[in-house]
Amino acid sequence: MHFMRTRLQKDDFSEPKGIPNDPRKRAKYLAIVEAALAAFSEYGYHDCPVSKIARKANVADGTIYLYFANKEEVLISVFQEKINRLITDIEELTEDCTNSWEKIEVLVRYHMTTLGNDRVLANFLQIQLRQSSSNIRIGIAAPLKKFYGLIEGFVLKGQKEGVIDSAINANIARKLIFGCFDEVISCWVLSRRQYDVTERIDDVLYILGRALVVDLENR
Amino acid sequence: MHFMRTRLQKDDFSEPKGIPNDPRKRAKYLAIVEAALAAFSEYGYHDCPVSKIARKANVADGTIYLYFANKEEVLISVFQEKINRLITDIEELTEDCTNSWEKIEVLVRYHMTTLGNDRVLANFLQIQLRQSSSNIRIGIAAPLKKFYGLIEGFVLKGQKEGVIDSAINANIARKLIFGCFDEVISCWVLSRRQYDVTERIDDVLYILGRALVVDLENR
């Protein structure tokens, strides 16, 4: 039976298989995740047969289903792996910042540099991930919220610290920040022209600084 | 790069079907466009069979292909219809503005109000449209660029007028503006919680004003 084919028959009770603990399994799990990242980037989620992922991961098609419930879960897992890594890195990098605006600067700089130097990852996160059914959106929601929360936290903290204008709606600020670099990177990924997005980072930070930081001239 | 995945074996003899002039045909063309908008919003582009559009438009499946070359072209046409309408409306509404920042305010306000009051349209523009293959992205590029150009034009003009900080990269400003309301609306559409995005307009404009406008305190 092919019961995953239609949403209606979606087995709501299937627990997500999750990241295996056994290190050997974990290696194969990660191999599939990396292969999927590459394959989705190359072909696009909807035009990427599971068999392409399997081939890139050097496993049989069926093996995918020993590690993931279905194709959607593969996409979700790729996102989780990548976004969690981003979050961890940013948390680490921002530890030593003197104020929250600086943390935002570090975040934007790190995020844009990371994606700007990894077009495959950028393509996945900016483009392929959006090719999603509502199932996927649900699966993505939690880690994405965490990433959002990270940014919004910086804004709120910055407001408490007095570096960020308290009149700003922090949630909107988060959307401004995210929306801004998201748009910058998306345009870059989709552009035929080859240019270096990381060169845009200062421009982005300048405008975000204007938008957020109190007493701008004294920055 | 994944854009070139399919060679565009362009059928040299198929004239683009475009918008029919004959009013009776035009009516059916528009009926299909509206049906497709609704169907894509409801099911998502990839999970929406052409037959669903046909049913919503009260025509036979084959009739779709008298007006559109294929399913992709339907999506593109819906986008063109809608974005052109938005552009026209905004151009009209901004005619009387005294300065370019005001124009941006009108644009943001109008855009957010329009989508905020039409969840189906918002879902289509913010979510379904992004579910696109590279072909679709190409088809969408032109009118989208026009919309982008409208915003960027306001920014540039504002800089000449002295209302917008000339140190800002206008292109990045465009991405900030677009990225910001885009993110705000996307989150709203995807949110389970029912709230009124139009209530966020002032917050958005406040932060965009900070980001762009010169001499903010004296505004």
Added chain:
Amino acid sequence: MHFMRTRLQKDDFSEPKGIPNDPRKRAKYLAIVEAALAAFSEYGYHDCPVSKIARKANVADGTIYLYFANKEEVLISVFQEKINRLITDIEELTEDCTNSWEKIEVLVRYHMTTLGNDRVLANFLQIQLRQSSSNIRIGIAAPLKKFYGLIEGFVLKGQKEGVIDSAINANIARKLIFGCFDEVISCWVLSRRQYDVTERIDDVLYILGRALVVDLENR
């Protein structure tokens, strides 16, 4: 714009699947070939859905596409299987002939007997195979040329041996021979009346002998 007018510009990289070596696969490949032969004969190529072949072969529709690139390739493969068998058999049978006219006699006799005793095969080779698009004609060309070459080779050799009139254009002779038994068998297959074509073999050989053989009365 009509980017995607046709689904697939035939994948130029798809290697012809060919006859599998793995004996288990080969068995299924042959099962499909036989099923296709029967199905094409029964319904005619253009009126024979792939699903009919699958059903006759006791496989799922999709399985056909694990062995053949498309429906056309199925037809081509059936032809290749059958014509190659004919060629091999004839080559073997004609080894011991004392002269080339005898070889032609054996060829005609064997061909007409084989088809005359296998109406399904005859129907396929004489009728269904001709229902072909130019793609199919191209796919068929090589083995057909081999069969033609076999006949023409006999004629040429016969002329050297002095059994066949050297004034004859060997290529025309090939067409005479082939055209003659081809026509005889085609008429038989299409005829409602049930008769035994093999009874016509001697008549065919008599007239071909007149046409080709030198010094007929002394044969």
Added chain:
Amino acid sequence: MHFMRTRLQKDDFSEPKGIPNDPRKRAKYLAIVEAALAAFSEYGYHDCPVSKIARKANVADGTIYLYFANKEEVLISVFQEKINRLITDIEELTEDCTNSWEKIEVLVRYHMTTLGNDRVLANFLQIQLRQSSSNIRIGIAAPLKKFYGLIEGFVLKGQKEGVIDSAINANIARKLIFGCFDEVISCWVLSRRQYDVTERIDDVLYILGRALVVDLENR
């Protein structure tokens, strides 16, 4: 209802519309026949939509169905028009021949010259006509039989006259003659190489003469 789509529902009682008497109608009938000849030759029967015929004939798609019951009948009518013309011409041309072998010579010469100078007609008669369902074969049978009868009549008469070997089975002789020039012309039509088939006529007649004519050396 689309009841012609499947054979089962074929309306056996629909009388063939036949050639109209009204001269104005007859002109349009012939226009469609000529357009169909060209269209079938160009695209192949199965790859030729009725709309292509209509366009070539400068009529609306629906108009075809005022003159012909269905697409099959169009093909049949083209064949009838053409073969009847051939038969009439040959009957006329052979009137003055001194013996039946001469008549056969005239027939072969005329047939091969006509088709050899009209690749479109040749393509239709040799290739497209064979792309036929059994319905078409039935519709074609009568005029084809007449053509066959013409040839076979010449053979029988020639045998009575003593110019053609009486030991020959006249029916087989007919198949030899027809099969031979049929094969010659088919190969020519399908060949990429551009050559002049009419130059093969003498070769064909030489070999047919050997096959049929009594006392060849004294010819």
Added chain:
DNA sequence: TATGAATGAGCCTTCATTCAT
């Protein structure tokens, strides 16, 4: 009579998923 827009049945093909080995 002529038109051509509309119909909708039907088919080739893909590919997520399963399961025998």
Added chain:
DNA sequence: TATGAATGAAGGCTCATTCAT
């Protein structure tokens, strides 16, 4: 655990035919 051959549902699209005008 891993394999990969097999499955078969599903959908985009075509086109012969009809019928309202």
